């Protein structure tokens with residue numbers, strides 16, 4: 001796929017820094033263009049609304065001509081190679097395709113939710129990333145697809161060992177009430193997946209962000225200790241964590257960003273339905289469901305926890321104890 005090719009050949013000029021200091025690459029923009037184009041052509045019923053991470057503002061500035069040219073070439077080359085659509089896009093068409101992702105989402109109607117490259121830092125590093133697409137209907141996630149081109153097809157226990165002979169690449173999908181599935185990227189028949197059945201926290205392993213700045217490790221370390229978790233954390237970039245959890249590679253995924261960070265819906269919509277349809281649960285630190293109906297940002301209390309039904313009560317209990325202790329430690333007596 002286009003992101004795989006870009007990842008293999010990435011050069012410094014393909015990577016830009018956004019206003020919030022996070023990276024964005026030609027593949028993030030190109031992926032957003034391709035997904036929005038195809039959705040627009042294939043989804044013909046009703047009006048079209050998409051909430052997506054990237055916008056064209058930086059690409060319209062002076063000095064961005066070269067990178068816009070690179071994105072335009074990438075997209076046109078991908079479309080030509082694929083051959084399904086006989087179109088050639090101008091730079092202006094590229095910019096406007098990116099901006100079809102400007103919707104605010106919300107509680108009514110249908111909205112596509114796209115993270116064109118989730119885990120951009122991992123993507124740039126040569127690590128894990130995901131292309132994450134979901135559909136919101138009346139504020140609820142009803143459909144989710146997670147493309148993970150770098151994830152071992154059978155299990156992340158094969159992440160470091162290249163000797164395993166495992167295929168690389170996994171496509172997770174889920175529709176509400178229909179379960180979750182995985183297939184290889186070359187189109188093997190989909191197979192049903194489900195979360196693990198571990199019920200003793202001592203036997204549980206957990207996933208967390210690869211990037212230390214994205215989740216407070218001192219905090220999750222203390223939760224792990226309370227739970228009696230023995231295994232070291234498995235650190236993976238992107239929503240590939242939700243996919244790995246959904247097929248039972250590990251037992252828990254948690255995420256505790258630093259105070260003041262606001263989660264966006266495209267970082268969790270697809271991943272959360274893949275996990276819930278695989279029989280798992282996804283909650284905030286208070287035990288509430290995630291609310292995707294409030295616009296581009298996720299409305300939630302501190303932290304996100306995904307695990308199976310057996311483990312969730314004890315994980316929540318330990319998280320809430322750790323939060324209490326943290327508050328006591330930081331409040332002046």
Ligand SMILES: Nc1ncnc2c1ncn2[C@@H]1O[C@H](COP(=O)(O)OS(=O)(=O)O)[C@@H](OP(=O)(O)O)[C@H]1O
Nearest residue numbers: 117118119120209210211214236237238239257261
């Ligand atoms: N400070 C901070 N805290 C928490 N989260 C942040 C922060 N900054 C960025 N982000 C978002 O994290 C997304 C990727 O994080 P992940 O946990 O999925 O992967 S990672 O292992 O941390 O790279 C990443 O998604 P992408 O931008 O799509 O890559 C961001 O939306």
Ligand SMILES: [Mg+2]
Nearest residue numbers: 022023053120
């Ligand atoms: Mg980003």
Ligand SMILES: [Mg+2]
Nearest residue numbers: 115118119267
């Ligand atoms: Mg993301």
Ligand SMILES: [Mg+2]
Nearest residue numbers: 053115117118
């Ligand atoms: Mg992204």
